[in-house]
Amino acid sequence: MPQGGHYIHLAWEARGGGLAKDVSADGVAAEGVAAFHRRLGIADKLLGRVVSEDPGTTDARRLRLNVSRGLQQGADRTRDHYLGLAAHDPHDYVAQSRLLQPPLPKWGGSWDEAFAFARQCRLVAEPGSLNPVVLAQAHLERRLNVGGEKDPAHLRRPEVRDELAGAARESVLHPGFRGGYRSVEAHGHFAAVFGSAGEHALAAPHFRALNGYAGEFPWALLRSLTSLGRGTAYKRLRRRAARAGG
Structure with a gap:
């Protein structure tokens, strides 16, 4: 689980502080976009493994909310992550x-x-x-x-x-x-x-x-x-x- 959090930190470090509309292949943070998505993808896999092994964990589920937002997976996917957590802690x-x-x-x-x-x-x-x-x-x-x-x-x-x-x-x-x-x-x-x-x-x-x-x-x-x-x-x-x- 610490590895998942570490990759999230590295991803946002690569992305920079731009808004979602600016972070694209042609945006002001273009040079960090590929690293951002790659590192978040790694974090998502690591955290997903933790959740599958221990469905009651809340820390990993919280971190997956950050990943979902960063990858712009959509409101439904993000809410699914939240509902999975809320089932254990509403x-x-x-x-x-x-x-x-x-x-x-x-x-x-x-x-x-x-x-x-x-x-x-x-x-x-x-x-x-x-x-x-x-x-x-x-x-x-x-x-x-x-x-x-x-x-x-x-x-x-x-x-x-x-x-x-x-x-x-x-x-x-x-x-x-x-x-x-x-x-x-x-x-x-x-x-x-x-x-x-x-x-x-x-x-x-x-x-x-x-x-x-x-x-x-x-x-x-x-x-x-x-x-x-x-x-x-x-x-x-x-x-x-x-x-x-x-």
Whole structure:
């Protein structure tokens, strides 16, 4: 199984950071396309072997979601991988986070598809679980809309704010929250969406929970919002949250 993950890492390293529409034989990352597909193909075979030998394994099934997205095997194939995992763990947050990606417009999907999936994750989530965080991820993606027209006003819409506040109450702010080491990522997403919306009082409890810590995500997605002389988006939004009651 470590070999499968290693080949995925090597594949994405060869591919580069371009969008799906740019990574083709004529695209900006053309020189890495052949290696990308070859390495993902190797990873898929290795992970498939693990799954066949141990159907209950979740790690290998999660990694196959990355492979399916990279090879653009289609929504049906990706969902099949997810359903195989969900049969053993119907509330796997990591898998749900990865399954959010294929329906996004930047990978050829639509916002309706992406939000339908994210809202379903919240609907069936157990109180205090990580799963409603997928909805915060979807809204942040809509705000940034990588590869398309950005929508800065999206997070400021009252219905979006209310939906996100409800998701936060059901997950990271729930008395029974059990996020483990993913708490930093989870609180980070809510801090980012509320801070980016100008709802700094709502962002404040999440920055307090972070206590100065930050993960790569979601903050790597907000690099475009970083201002010279004013620090990163994380630092700027944290300062504003502190003034608002943090």
